[in-house]
Amino acid sequence: INVDSNVLYPAVSYPVPVGTPMISPVVQWDHTQAWDIPKVEHFSHSSGGSKSATIYNIEINSESSDNYLIEHCIDGRFLYPATGYLVLAWRTLVRSRGIGMETTPINFEHVKIHRATILPKTGERPTGLSMDTFISDGLIVYLSMLGCFILSRDNGKLQWTGNWVTFLDTMLQMMVVGIPAVDVHVSRCLDSIVAGGVQISGLHATVAPRRQQQQSPPTLEEFPMLDVDYTATATHLDLLSPYEATLEELAVASAQWNPLNDPAPGKMAAGADLVVCNHAWGALRTDPRQLVANLASGAKEQGFILLHTLLKGQTLGETVAVLTSTTQGNNQCGLLTQAEWEKVFSEGSLTLAILADSSDHCVWLTASQAHSGIVGMVNCLRQEPGGNRIRCMFVSNLNGSSATPSLQPGQKSMESVLEGDLVMNVLRDGQWGSFRHQLVSHDLKEELTESAFINVLTRGDLSSLRWISSPQHRSVCISPTVQTCHVYYSSLNFRDIMLATGKLPPDAIPGDMALQQCLLGMEFSGRDPTGQRVMGLLPAKGLATAVEADRRFLWEVPLSWTMEQAASVPVVYATAYYSLVVRGRLRPGETVLIHSGSGGVGQAAIAIALSKNCRVFTTV
Numbered sequence: 001i002n003v004d005s006n007v008l009y010p011a012v013s014y015p016v017p018v019g020t021p022m023i024s025p026v027v028q029w030d031h032t033q034a035w036d037i038p039k040v041e042h043f044s045h046s047s048g049g050s051k052s053a054t055i056y057n058i059e060i061n062s063e064s065s066d067n068y069l070i071e072h073c074i075d076g077r078f079l080y081p082a083t084g085y086l087v088l089a090w091r092t093l094v095r096s097r098g099i100g101m102e103t104t105p106i107n108f109e110h111v112k113i114h115r116a117t118i119l120p121k122t123g124e125r126p127t128g129l130s131m132d133t134f135i136s137d138g139l140i141v142y143l144s145m146l147g148c149f150i151l152s153r154d155n156g157k158l159q160w161t162g163n164w165v166t167f168l169d170t171m172l173q174m175m176v177v178g179i180p181a182v183d184v185h186v187s188r189c190l191d192s193i194v195a196g197g198v199q200i201s202g203l204h205a206t207v208a209p210r211r212q213q214q215q216s217p218p219t220l221e222e223f224p225m226l227d228v229d230y231t232a233t234a235t236h237l238d239l240l241s242p243y244e245a246t247l248e249e250l251a252v253a254s255a256q257w258n259p260l261n262d263p264a265p266g267k268m269a270a271g272a273d274l275v276v277c278n279h280a281w282g283a284l285r286t287d288p289r290q291l292v293a294n295l296a297s298g299a300k301e302q303g304f305i306l307l308h309t310l311l312k313g314q315t316l317g318e319t320v321a322v323l324t325s326t327t328q329g330n331n332q333c334g335l336l337t338q339a340e341w342e343k344v345f346s347e348g349s350l351t352l353a354i355l356a357d358s359s360d361h362c363v364w365l366t367a368s369q370a371h372s373g374i375v376g377m378v379n380c381l382r383q384e385p386g387g388n389r390i391r392c393m394f395v396s397n398l399n400g401s402s403a404t405p406s407l408q409p410g411q412k413s414m415e416s417v418l419e420g421d422l423v424m425n426v427l428r429d430g431q432w433g434s435f436r437h438q439l440v441s442h443d444l445k446e447e448l449t450e451s452a453f454i455n456v457l458t459r460g461d462l463s464s465l466r467w468i469s470s471p472q473h474r475s476v477c478i479s480p481t482v483q484t485c486h487v488y489y490s491s492l493n494f495r496d497i498m499l500a501t502g503k504l505p506p507d508a509i510p511g512d513m514a515l516q517q518c519l520l521g522m523e524f525s526g527r528d529p530t531g532q533r534v535m536g537l538l539p540a541k542g543l544a545t546a547v548e549a550d551r552r553f554l555w556e557v558p559l560s561w562t563m564e565q566a567a568s569v570p571v572v573y574a575t576a577y578y579s580l581v582v583r584g585r586l587r588p589g590e591t592v593l594i595h596s597g598s599g600g601v602g603q604a605a606i607a608i609a610l611s612k613n614c615r616v617f618t619t620v
Contacts, residue, residue: 084165087168171200235258263297264297274306276308278308279308283310378390453518456500485554506519580608
């Protein structure tokens with residue numbers, strides 16, 4: 001159809017004046033005529049006149065003829081084979097025409113399977129087929145009855161068991177994997193595979209993403225919940241009135257107490273595990289010994305007192321003291337130094353556990369009861385400013401008869417623990433150790449090997465990144481242009497990140513790279529068989545202890561370069577040189593605009609352009 005819109009309106013002289021209306025709003029579709037569109041339900045069987053759609057119920061229980069499908073399992077899911085759709089379509093066609101399946105050759109053209117069908121472990125899965133199922137790109141299948149058929153590297157044997165689905169699906173796997181038992185012949189040049197009476201051409205397989213790696217079952221431990229009651233106090237209850245609703249929501253009781261003047265009243269006396277007092281708003285207006293004694297009256301015998309106050313001699317404390325002195329008159333006792341507070345606590349028969357100072361001395365927290373909760377407390381304190389000073393000694397005996405030693409720093413048995421300076425020191429049944437959070441894998445086998453490479457077991461799951469043992473490299477390579485090099489350094493490129501995180505599918509890599517086991521690693525530096533320092537490019541699998549590299553993509557490392565520096569050169573400079581010089585035909589004196597000049601390729605492009613005396617503009 002050749003539509004000439006110029007004949008639809010009078011000739012127009014250009015340029016048109018301002019305000020000339022556009023013609024596009026007046027061009028519309030003509031819907032006055034109705035056109036018949038054929039649908040699936042318009043077609044029927046030649047014999048019975050029923051609809052052409054056919055429903056097949058697929059069952060995989062032990063009594064079903066489709067039970068063999070349980071062997072087609074990927075990531076714990078039973079997938080219906082790709083060739084199963086073709087066999088169902090073939091079966092539907094011969095049934096609609098009342099002819100035998102084994103005596104009817106069939107030709108499928110332009111078949112494209114969009115998604116997989118997951119079969120339930122129990123019950124059945126209905127699958128519908130209609131005549132338009134046959135029309136859908138890139139795959140041609142010729143079928144006829146076969147008896148016993150062919151497979152090696154490109155030839156071999158494929159067993160015929162009377163099941164078309166398993167036979168055809170095995171052919172597909174041979175073409176994908178590259179190991180072609182009916183006589184099977186794989187032709188890479190013709191992009192086809194032939195077995196008996198079946199020929200498959202133009203097959204393009206898409207790598208299906210695997211599910212994220214399933215973590216091992218968690219280790220269950222029992223940690224009894226502590227029943228903690230909180231009480232908020234103020235010098236007057238009216239000060240807590242604005243927060244009454246919040247306190248009730250948090251189940252926090254309220255009480256009146258002024259520790260500057262009075263000891264803990266009534267039920268609060270000697271009833272708290274921790275008494276917290278915030279006196280960082282100014283200088284003291286009472287005797288510090290009385291304040292500490294009043295706070296201690298509210299704590300249990302083995303309880304804690306946490307006092308937040310300002311120190312004498314520090315800028316913040318002195319500044320606040322000066323600003324508040326005019327309103328407090330002469331009743332204030334002023335600020336105390338660190339040494340003076342230590343003396344006050346000592347006179348009150350209190351052991352100084354934590355002191356807020358600016359030194360680098362370690363603060364040790366100790367606990368001799370298994371359910372003290374000290375591990376969680378240490379983890380929280382380590383996240384606070386200065387938390388790197390926190391250390392812990394914890395007695396966690398599993399055997400009730402095990403002795404509980406004294407955890408005082410002066411004890412001789414504690415000297416080795418203090419010298420070790422570990423964050424978490426745990427004594428369990430007479431043996432010192434430490435707690436570590438570590439993922440335990442029970443299904444991965446480890447072995448000593450000289451040849452290994454790095455790969456992700458599940459694409460998109462970085463936690464599955466592992467060292468994987470690889471076959472020993474041959475001392476003499478098959479190709480004269482390939483040689484084995486020992487890797488010293490291997491760079492991590494943006495493509496590696498995109499592939500490992502699953503954001504770039506393997507199909508995006510040119511050639512047949514998508515079918516390889518590992519795609520990570522594009523460049524390296526190391527030594528060739530003669531001991532020469534080299535750097536080189538690789539199509540993949542460069543994150544390894546040894547690689548088979550093409551001599552044509554190896555370069556000698558200059559004496560002034562380190563191996564680490566050399567490993568970052570090949571990809572960026574080869575990319576920039578190929579783009580500018582080979583494809584762009586860059587000439588001396590030309591002007592070049594380079595985007596993202598701060599990146600690796602950008603820096604290489606700038607260096608190459610400047611080496612040719614070009615004028616360079618760049619963006620960052």
